[in-house]
Amino acid sequence: MGASVKVLDMSGKPGPAVELPAVFSTPLRPDIVQRAWWIVHSHSIQPYGRDPLAGERTSAETSNPPTGRGISRIPRVKGGGNSRAGQAGGVASTVKGRLPHPPKAEKIIYRKINVKERKLALRTAIAFTADASAVAWRGHKTGKLKFPVVVSDDIEALEKTSALESCLVDLGLSEELKRVYGGVKRRSGTARMRGRTNRKKVGPLLVVTNDRGVGKAAASIPGVEVSTLDSLSVLPLAPGGVAGRLTLWTAAAVEALGAKEEGMKVEA
Secondary structure, three states: OOOEEEEEOOOOOEEEEEEOOHHHHOOOOHHHHHHHHHHHHHHHOOOOOOOOOOOOOOOOEOOOOOOOOOOOOOOEOOOOOOOOOOOEOOOOOOOOOOOOOOOOOOOOOOOOOOHHHHHHHHHHHHHHOOOHHHHHHOOOOOOOOOOOEEEOHHHHHOOOHHHHHHHHHHOOOHHHHHHHHOOOEEOOOHHHHOOOOEEOOOOOEEEEOOOOOHHHHHOOOOOOEEEEHHHOOHHHHOHHHOOOOOEEEEHHHHHHHHHHHHHHOOOO
C-alpha cells in the first residue's frame, strides 16, 4: 500500500484519502528538469534573421587599383551629384552598411531529447510538486498546506473568477494570491511595443482531467494556469527550468496519473 493524502474540498476541509502513485516518489533531479525544459522550450521559438541583402543593395565598389588616390581603400558608392556618391558602403562598419555577423533565419533552434530522458524529466517535475521545500524555495506562499495538494473534482466546474479566488482563499492561498496580484509589472519600450506589456509572477498550477470552465475562470488571475493531464509537460510544471511550482491536483487527475504511470516508466 503506497502513501496517501487527504482530498481537500472546496472549503479547504480534508475529506477521504486518495492513494498517491509511485511517480511522486521519483528521485529529485533538478538538472534533468532544467535540461528538458530548455529543449522543449526551443520547439516554440520562431526563427528570425536579417535580410541576406540588407546593407548590400548598393553600387559601392573598391577602386582598381585601390591605392594612389589619397583616400582609404574601402568600397565607395558610384556616381555624382547626390549625397551618397563617394561615401563608403556595402561593407560592415560603415554608415548604412551591412552587419558583420547578423542573426540568420536558417540557424537551427529546434533541439531534440531522448525519450527516456524526457520521461524521467516529467516524472521528476511531478515529484517536485510534492516537495514542500522546493515549492517554498520558488517563492510560493503556501501557509500550512501539505504536499502534494489534492483538491476535489468540483473545482473543474468553476466558471467565475470570483468563485475560483474564493476557493483558493479557503484552501489557504490568500497570501499567494496577494503575491501574484502584487507582482504584475508594466513594461515599457520595445517589449511593450511587441505585445509583452506586463510581467507577472508565476502562480499556482491546477492539473485537471477535464476543463469544465475553470480554465476560463483562471485566465483573469495573473500567474494562475490550468493544464489537463493529457497535455502535461515540464513547461508548466517547471517554469524557466526551475522545478517545484505550487501545483493543485484534482482527485481524478491523481487517479488517472496512476493509470498513466505505466507509459511514463523509464526502463533501464
